[in-house]
Amino acid sequence: xxxxxxxxxxxxxxxxxxxxxxxxxxxxxxxxxxxxxxxxxxxxxxxxxxxxxxxxxxxxxxxxxxxxxxxxxxxxxxxxxxxxxxxxxxxxxxxxxxxxxxxxxxxxxxxxxxxxxxxxxxxxxxxxxxxxxxxxxxxxxxxxxxxxxxxxxxxxxxxxxxxxxxxxxxxxxxxxxxxxxxxxxxxxxxxxxxxxxxxxxxxxxxxxxxxxxxxxxxxxxxxxxxxxxxxxxxxxxxxxxxxxxxxxxxxxxxxxx
Numbered sequence: 001x002x003x004x005x006x007x008x009x010x011x012x013x014x015x016x017x018x019x020x021x022x023x024x025x026x027x028x029x030x031x032x033x034x035x036x037x038x039x040x041x042x043x044x045x046x047x048x049x050x051x052x053x054x055x056x057x058x059x060x061x062x063x064x065x066x067x068x069x070x071x072x073x074x075x076x077x078x079x080x081x082x083x084x085x086x087x088x089x090x091x092x093x094x095x096x097x098x099x100x101x102x103x104x105x106x107x108x109x110x111x112x113x114x115x116x117x118x119x120x121x122x123x124x125x126x127x128x129x130x131x132x133x134x135x136x137x138x139x140x141x142x143x144x145x146x147x148x149x150x151x152x153x154x155x156x157x158x159x160x161x162x163x164x165x166x167x168x169x170x171x172x173x174x175x176x177x178x179x180x181x182x183x184x185x186x187x188x189x190x191x192x193x194x195x196x197x198x199x200x201x202x203x204x205x206x207x208x209x210x211x212x213x214x215x216x217x218x219x220x221x222x223x224x225x226x227x228x229x230x231x232x233x234x235x236x237x238x239x240x241x242x243x244x245x246x247x248x249x250x251x252x253x254x255x256x257x
Contacts, residue, residue: 017050063130069118080234101227109236112198128162170201190222
């Protein structure tokens with residue numbers, strides 16, 4: 001009776017991790033040979049772990065990262081001017097906590113999106129909120145928000161994110177309204193939250209891409225001042241991966257033919 005009452009109280013208090021740990025202890029009678037303090041510490045530890053995992057899952061779901069990637073799986077063998085020391089520093093996420101920006105540029109297929117998502121994943125694992133968006137998708141969401149009256153709510157969500165990842169920067173020419181919307185997003189986040197830009201367009205061409213000199217100056221001043229930069233190079237990793245798969249297949253066929 002007392003045990004059932006305890007279970008109900010744990011559920012009422014939403015101590016799910018502690019409840020599961022208690023059930024595990026009951027299923028393992030040898031656990032009761034341990035001192036009470038140690039068994040209680042195990043219950044608390046499981047509750048903390050449960051809450052951390054639940055929060056991480058929520059943050060990853062909200063982030064909507066384009067690919068599953070983590071910093072531990074970064075390929076440094078592919079020649080693309082990516083230094084371990086730079087990535088190790090970025091993986092600590094201090095730049096996010098200090099509201100600094102990061103710009104990742106390089107040719108198609110060099111892994112810009114993958115690296116952006118890996119850093120987004122790392123930020124989530126450190127308890128930071130992240131949102132991944134392709135720049136064309138952001139512009140479309142803002143266009144719809146202007147029309148249905150949800151613009152203030154959308155801007156509030158964008159402002160609250162510790163890290164906003166904007167991928168595919170520079171793929172499509174901006175309209176006047178898109179330039180204004182981008183200025184508003186960058187302005188509201190400037191000095192408050194971090195933005196990560198991933199683009200195959202070199203930074204020296206961003207002013208021309210934005211199009212209107214006054215707004216371009218204002219946007220880039222806020223975006224690039226004090227920003228961290230990763231300038232990747234080299235051949236497409238997708239191409240080399242495809243060639244490697246093809247080579248393995250040909251080797252296999254030649255052996256088995």
